[in-house]
Amino acid sequence: MENHLRLFIAASLPSELITRLDRDILTAPELRKSGLRPVPAQNLHLTLHFIGETPETKLPDIDSALERAVGGIAGFRVRLVGGGCFPNRRSPRVFWIGIDSEASQALGSLAKTVKNELRKAGIGGDPKPFRPHLTIARVGERFDADQDAGALLKKLDAFNSDPFEINEIVCCASDLSRGKPVYEKVIEKRLIG
Numbered sequence: 001m002e003n004h005l006r007l008f009i010a011a012s013l014p015s016e017l018i019t020r021l022d023r024d025i026l027t028a029p030e031l032r033k034s035g036l037r038p039v040p041a042q043n044l045h046l047t048l049h050f051i052g053e054t055p056e057t058k059l060p061d062i063d064s065a066l067e068r069a070v071g072g073i074a075g076f077r078v079r080l081v082g083g084g085c086f087p088n089r090r091s092p093r094v095f096w097i098g099i100d101s102e103a104s105q106a107l108g109s110l111a112k113t114v115k116n117e118l119r120k121a122g123i124g125g126d127p128k129p130f131r132p133h134l135t136i137a138r139v140g141e142r143f144d145a146d147q148d149a150g151a152l153l154k155k156l157d158a159f160n161s162d163p164f165e166i167n168e169i170v171c172c173a174s175d176l177s178r179g180k181p182v183y184e185k186v187i188e189k190r191l192i193g
């Protein structure tokens with residue numbers, strides 16, 4: 001039987017920023033609440049497009065599509081600013097840190113180009129509109145939003161990073177078979193320097 005991979009396209013974060021997020025956010029008391037699952041530090045990334053289950057034999061097509069996508073796009077600077085949750089404060093599912101508005105536009109346009117090039121290559125994916133964010137934690141059934149969401153949102157909202165450069169995008173395979181998601185980079189593409 002054909003092997004399938006659960007794929008998504010993302011922008012990587014610099015390792016110093018991941019270290020800071022781990023120290024100041026992921027391990028903070030506001031994140032250690034019942035029913036809350038902080039993203040493991042090594043999994044932090046900015047998702048650009050979720051492809052989903054795809055035959056492994058499609059990887060060369062995805063590689064060419066990403067090559068075309070990054071062809072005309074220069075690296076750009078991003079700052080992480082403020083926080084929030086999806087879908088709303090009363091019943092949050094995902095807590096996130098946001099992206100400054102100028103970089104949000106650049107990320108949005110990169111995500112659109114990636115999605116279009118993939119579509120031209122016959123690769124589909126998540127049809128929902130792109131909302132730039134960095135997922136910090138996911139919510140399980142035992143999470144008490146009334147009690148714990150306020151302090152967590154305050155913590156996320158106070159976060160500000162120094163500017164950093166987005167200069168590559170990656171295609172990752174997400175393996176859910178080991179209890180927690182394990183991400184493996186299967187394609188890397190540099191933006192124009």
Ligand code: 3AM
Pocket residue numbers: 008045046047050126133134135174
């Ligand atoms: O890091 P974030 O949360 O932005 O939420 C998943 C994660 O993005 C998203 O793909 C990224 C890697 O797992 N994702 C997972 N399943 C999805 C689905 N069915 C999905 N996005 C859209 N549709």
